[in-house]
Amino acid sequence: MTTIKLLTDEQLDALMQEAIKANLANPASLQALLSGMNPYFVGTIPYVPHPIAQLKLTLDRLNTTPELTDGSVPMVSWLRNAATFAGPMPSAKTFTNTLAAITSHVPAGPVIAREQLPERKERIVHENDMLPFGFLLGGQNAGRCVARALVPRFDSGTKRALTNGDPYLFMGTAWLVTSDLALTNHHVVNARVLGEADASRSDLDLQAGGTVLEFDYDHTSAPVDEAKVTKLEAVDKALDFALLRLAAPQAARRFLPLNTEPVAKHAPVNIIQHPRGRPKMIACRNNLVTHVGTTELRYFTDTEQGSSGSPVFDDAWRVVALHRASVDVDDVEYQGRKTAWVNVGTPIGAILAHLRANPSYAALWEEIRQVQGLSA
Structure with a gap:
C-alpha cells in the first residue's frame, strides 16, 4: 500500500x-x-x-x-x-x-444547503480556544520555575523590623532565567511603598542580597524549597527589572525559555504568580493582549499586588514579558464593556536588548545568551 x-x-x-x-x-x-x-x-x-x-x-x-x-x-x-x-x-x-x-491541494467538500445539515451537538464558536491536554503539563512544568520573593527592607544600612521583631518583608514573584539567575521587578527589590523615595544603591544591594525565593509554594501547607540570593547582578528602574544571582543553582528545575519576538495583538498570554503573597496561581482566562510596544506589553490577564515580577507566557509557555503594573486607559473595550485599566509588562526582548547594549553587562548577557540558545 x-x-x-x-x-x-x-x-x-x-x-x-x-x-x-x-x-x-x-x-x-x-x-x-x-x-x-x-x-x-x-x-x-x-x-x-x-x-x-x-x-x-x-x-x-x-x-x-x-x-x-x-x-x-x-x-x-x-x-x-x-x-x-x-x-x-x-x-x-x-x-x-x-x-x-x-x-x-486540500479538496473542498461538497456544497450542502444549510437546511440539509443534521443537528450538531458540538460547535466551535468563532475561534477554536481548545488546547491539547499537554498545555496543562507545560504550565505545571513552567510553574516549578516560579517562586515567591521575600525581600527585606534596609534603611541606611539597617535592617528594618516590625514591632514584634519579625523582619519587615516585601513580597513579589520571581522566576528562573538560568539555573542560578532569577528575574523580578526593580520595584519589588526596591522594597518601598508608593510615594517614598527609592532605596539607595547600597540599601538596594543589601535588600537583594537578603532576598529569599520560595519555590513550590503551591498551597498553604506546601513544603517550600528556599533559595537564597547573593547578589543583584543587573537592575533598571525604567524597564523595572532586577536580575538576581542565587547562592546555588536550581539543578532540579529547568529555567523558563524566552521568546524575544513581539507578541501579536489579541494573542493570549498567561501568568503564573503569587498574588498578595498567597500560594501560586495561574491566570489563563480573559487574557488577550491589547497593546504591543517596544518597552510595554498590555493585556487583560488578571493580577494582584504581589504578582509583580511574574513571567508572562505565550501558549507555548515561553516568557514574552515581565509583569510589572497596571495602568489607567481610556476607550478600551473588552467583552462588550469599557474597562478603566489594563495590566502591563516589560517585553523580555527589551530587557535582553538593555543587557546586550550595556558594556558592564557583557558577561551577563553572554551567560544568558548561551544558556537560552539566543543568537549573538
Whole structure:
C-alpha cells in the first residue's frame, strides 16, 4: 500500500530545521503546536522523551495523515500554530508558505444547503480556544520555575523590623532565567511603598542580597524549597527589572525559555504568580493582549499586588514579558464593556536588548545568551 505524503522528505526536514531555529522544539512548545487538532488523533502520536526526536516523530506522523474523517488536516493546524508562535521571525514565512502549498491541494467538500445539515451537538464558536491536554503539563512544568520573593527592607544600612521583631518583608514573584539567575521587578527589590523615595544603591544591594525565593509554594501547607540570593547582578528602574544571582543553582528545575519576538495583538498570554503573597496561581482566562510596544506589553490577564515580577507566557509557555503594573486607559473595550485599566509588562526582548547594549553587562548577557540558545 502506497503511503500518501503531504511533503517530500526534503521539505519536511527543512520544516523541522525552521522549527528548531524558532525555539519550538522544547517540550512545552511541542505540546502547544498540537492545539486545535482532533484530540483522538493527538493521542495516537507516540511519545519519546527527547524533544528533537519527538518533533521528528510528530512531523512524520502529520505528513502521512492527509485528512481525518472529520475533515481536518492535522498538518494544517500544526503549521498555523507554528506560524503564530514564530511571530515575525523568518521561520514564520516558511511555515506560512508551506501552509499555503498544502491547503491549495486540500479538496473542498461538497456544497450542502444549510437546511440539509443534521443537528450538531458540538460547535466551535468563532475561534477554536481548545488546547491539547499537554498545555496543562507545560504550565505545571513552567510553574516549578516560579517562586515567591521575600525581600527585606534596609534603611541606611539597617535592617528594618516590625514591632514584634519579625523582619519587615516585601513580597513579589520571581522566576528562573538560568539555573542560578532569577528575574523580578526593580520595584519589588526596591522594597518601598508608593510615594517614598527609592532605596539607595547600597540599601538596594543589601535588600537583594537578603532576598529569599520560595519555590513550590503551591498551597498553604506546601513544603517550600528556599533559595537564597547573593547578589543583584543587573537592575533598571525604567524597564523595572532586577536580575538576581542565587547562592546555588536550581539543578532540579529547568529555567523558563524566552521568546524575544513581539507578541501579536489579541494573542493570549498567561501568568503564573503569587498574588498578595498567597500560594501560586495561574491566570489563563480573559487574557488577550491589547497593546504591543517596544518597552510595554498590555493585556487583560488578571493580577494582584504581589504578582509583580511574574513571567508572562505565550501558549507555548515561553516568557514574552515581565509583569510589572497596571495602568489607567481610556476607550478600551473588552467583552462588550469599557474597562478603566489594563495590566502591563516589560517585553523580555527589551530587557535582553538593555543587557546586550550595556558594556558592564557583557558577561551577563553572554551567560544568558548561551544558556537560552539566543543568537549573538
